[in-house]
């Protein structure tokens with residue numbers, strides 16, 4: 023029953039797909055639309071020259087200066103000007119004022135793009151700076167709230183603290199500093215296949231061999247080893263910015279994830295499809311880089327870069343992933359589309375992480391399922407007394423937090439409890455457990 | 465085989481699912497009068513507190529019943545003919561059965577307080593879905609409420625009312641909270657919680673008379689201390705009893721006592737009729753009869769009956785008792801005999817100097833008998849094993865940390881707890 027106060031009614035509306043939730047969702051999607059697609063409103067007059075970072079945020083040309091200037095000169099498109107340009111302007115101003123602070127004469131200098139060398143802060147200012155700041159702010163404010171709300175739960179405090187730290191350092195400040203020191207913009211908190219261009223040979227020259235080697239090492243050694251030891255949670259709810267935002271700013275909507283077995287079926291088809299596409303795209307890019315010159319291969323590589331950027335990075339992770347928070351819950355992207363989550367999930371199934379279920383103590387209240395952001399029907403395992411490891415579980419620990427009977431615990435046990443069955447078959451398993459335990463007792 | 469199950473609570477539904485596992489061909493029908501689908505009664509408060517929708521209370525997806533070929537009928541069973549092996553529904557329909565399972569659950573107690581017959585509105589229980597409907601209907605017009613009865617359901621109702629900004633007076637007949645299961649020290653911790661949340665808790669205070677206003681809605685309660693406390697809602701949570709009232713009107717009722725009397729195979733006085741869950745009163749060959757009115761037992765008995773429907777003749781013997789609960793933020797786990805042990809039973813009582821955190825370990829000098837743990841999470845499977853293994857109290861205290869079940873990084877600090885000897889005292 024809804025609390026009958028103004029605040030109660032509003033919060034219920036906001037958290038339960040009411041009018042305010044839909045409005046917020048539309049605003050967020052609009053924001054992402056402008057952010058990612060604003061510039062596609064026109065095709066550039068002249069081809070973009072700064073290819074190095076063209077794909078670093080998906081199929082988005084970051085330099086964008088050529089497009090920006092021509093738009094402004096022609097005074098076209100109010101949407102473009104008021105939104106994209108102004109966001110860019112704002113970012114540029116932030117960059118420039120930081121630049122000014124570091125210059126002895128205090129002058130603002132803009133567009134000093136000398137022979138492709140990035141001069142100090144010049145490249146810093148654009149809409150991505152603004153976006154990064156908003157994103158970081160979302161994680162910090164949301165994180166502070168989460169730490170307060172779950173102040174009795176050390177796991178939540180430690181985890182949220184780490185996510186906030188990683189976001190402000192590796193995912194925000196460090197890339198800016200790198201640029202300041204004329205180094206490539208590199209986010210150490212992201213790795214292939216989430217940041218798919220880190221293993222794209224096209225970018226190797228830009229990143230330099232050190233970072234490329236790190237990229238391989240991170241994706242092919244650090245990720246599997248850490249995941250075998252601790253489950254995918256070490257990444258998905260301790261490091262990753264997408265998960266970070268979901269678990270902080272997204273806290274009010276975590277319960278909206280769909281728990282039905284149909285949603286689970288969709289998840290499995292969707293996420294492994296995206297993972298397959300990501301793997302094949304990478305393979306294609308390597309092929310086009312090492313195989314003897316073939317223009318059709320190059321064209322295919324360019325095409326996949328563009329479409330992967332547009333569909334997966336911009337639409338699914340950005341607009342759908344975050345824009346749908348108030349409607350579909352916080353982990354729509356992580357659950358259904360993220361190739362990294364799929365990759366980590368498979369390794370998690372083989373590793374030590376599991377959710378331990380105390381036998382017979384569950385009262386089937388369903389709070390655990392309700393507040394699982396990944397849409398896992400935790401109750402179905404708990405009431406059957408089965409410890410489990412689901413590929414999707416990001417180890418946020420919220421099922422254990424909300425359980426009023428303390429039935430659940432996240433563990434890195436030595437024993438593996440694999441569980442990837444349909445609803446009906448795990449009902450089946452619970453019966454097997456049930457009848458054999460009755461028989462055993464008597 | 466035609467199996468008819470009366471009652472779609474946890475006992476009935478667990479029985480049906482287990483029976484389906486056993487026999488893919490049986491014809492299984494569940495008749496339940498309260499709701500269309502099985503829901504978790506234990507989570508009523510979370511729906512009242514807007515943490516879950518009603519639909520969220522359903523432990524199984526609705527299509528699971530069709531997939532398992534379990535037919536659901538929303539109806540009340542009002543009669544039974546043993547000879548013809550039929551039950552009759554309030555809609556007029558008749559169902560014939562080969563095996564009948566009674567999983568009727570429990571009904572809230574009501575005593576003959578003065579003025580109760582004048583009450584037309586404002587009096588609620590907190591057991592059924594209809595009770596929740598009534599609570600939700602009354603809450604918006606309620607500023608003050610009184611909850612009578614210091615047990616688990618009472619405190620859940622108190623917490624729910626507080627959520628809605630209602631001022632609550634909690635009348636408890638006993639000298640402290642829930643002496644049936646808690647020692648005085650644990651009870652005091654719960655009292656502190658209640659008071660910290662603004663509840664006016666009154667011990668040793670009972671309801672004498674219910675006052676109503678001109679339209680018959682509850683307007684206040686006169687207590688045995690002579691005070692009249694105003695209220696617009698009166699929650700009565702003074703325990704539950706097996707739901708056997710309808711059975712008394714049956715043409716052929718099974719033998720009834722406090723509940724539906726069953727033997728150790730959970731069979732009633734009729735050979736093909738079984739009972740399980742809250743409504744079953746188990747009469748062992750030797751010893752006193754007992755009812756087990758908790759969720760875990762209902763589930764266990766449901767599974768047990770399912771086995772015996774197929775002629776297994778298994779004898780029901782409950783394992784070492786365990787239960788858990790949560791009083792506001794304070795979690796509670798109990799294992800073994802605790803307050804049922806004789807007065808003066810040696811007890812190690814450990815309490816944190818400042819936090820609501822304590823452990824009570826009962827023993828008989830050389831082995832542990834039971835645990836009452838408040839304020840942190842415990843693995844009851846391990847505590848239970850220690851009782852079975854007859855571990856000594858000293859050994860248990862030394863290994864206590866092994867049974868902790870707190871979240872990672874959040875292990876409760878047992879070392880800070882101060883331990884003392886405290887023989888079990890009973891104030892009931």
Ligand SMILES: Cc1cc2nc3c(=O)[nH]c(=O)nc-3n(C[C@H](O)[C@H](O)[C@H](O)COP(=O)(O)OP(=O)(O)OC[C@H]3O[C@@H](n4cnc5c(N)ncnc54)[C@H](O)[C@@H]3O)c2cc1C
Pocket residue numbers: 385470471472473474475476495496497498499505506507508509539540541542567568569570590591592616617620707710740741742743757758759760762787788789
């Ligand atoms: C608010 C609350 C909180 C609780 N919390 C806990 C807890 O934390 N832990 C715990 O262990 N236990 C708890 N319990 C107790 C637990 O819910 C019960 O022990 C359990 O639900 C019993 O299950 P059952 O299947 O025997 O009966 P029920 O769940 O009561 O189901 C019986 C069903 O049969 C129906 N029925 C009865 N007669 C007929 C008829 N003639 N025809 C058709 N249908 C009929 C009833 O309407 C009812 O729907 C709680 C109970 C309540 C009310």
Ligand code: SF4
Pocket residue numbers: 377390393394395396397398400414415416417418419420421422
């Ligand atoms: S199962 Fe639990 S830990 Fe895993 S994602 Fe869901 S709520 Fe988080």
Ligand code: SF4
Pocket residue numbers: 383384385386387388389390391400401404405424425426427428429430
């Ligand atoms: S929250 Fe706990 S008690 Fe409730 S269904 Fe989940 S595991 Fe069971």
